[in-house]
Amino acid sequence: MGTIVLSGTVVLVILGFGNHTWWLVAVALLFVYMQYGRGGASASSSGGSSGGSSGAGSGAVPGSYRAYRDRRDKQARWDRRYRRERPLESRRQARER
Numbered sequence: 001m002g003t004i005v006l007s008g009t010v011v012l013v014i015l016g017f018g019n020h021t022w023w024l025v026a027v028a029l030l031f032v033y034m035q036y037g038r039g040g041a042s043a044s045s046s047g048g049s050s051g052g053s054s055g056a057g058s059g060a061v062p063g064s065y066r067a068y069r070d071r072r073d074k075q076a077r078w079d080r081r082y083r084r085e086r087p088l089e090s091r092r093q094a095r096e097r
Contacts, residue, residue: 005033 012026082089 001037002033005029005037 009026009030012022012029016023016026
């Protein structure tokens with residue numbers, strides 16, 4: 001994905017010699033890629049190592065083991081809640097497996 005964005009940026013910069021608006025588009029493309037396209041690199045720098053309690057939305061680094069554990073625990077809580085609130089459906093799913 002990064003090579004596509006970089007090559008697109010180069011093309012926009014080359015087009016920008018004729019029309020400077022393309023340079024603004026290239027800068028906007030790089031900005032959007034840096035904010036959202038790299039897996040949330042800005043989220044890890046803003047609150048990745050802050051102290052205090054850790055929750056599912058505490059700003060853990062994406063791809064880290066803590067983020068994985070948070071997602072796994074949240075899914076387990078939802079599964080337990082679903083089984084508790086809908087016992088017939090959960091039994092039916094267990095028989096189908």
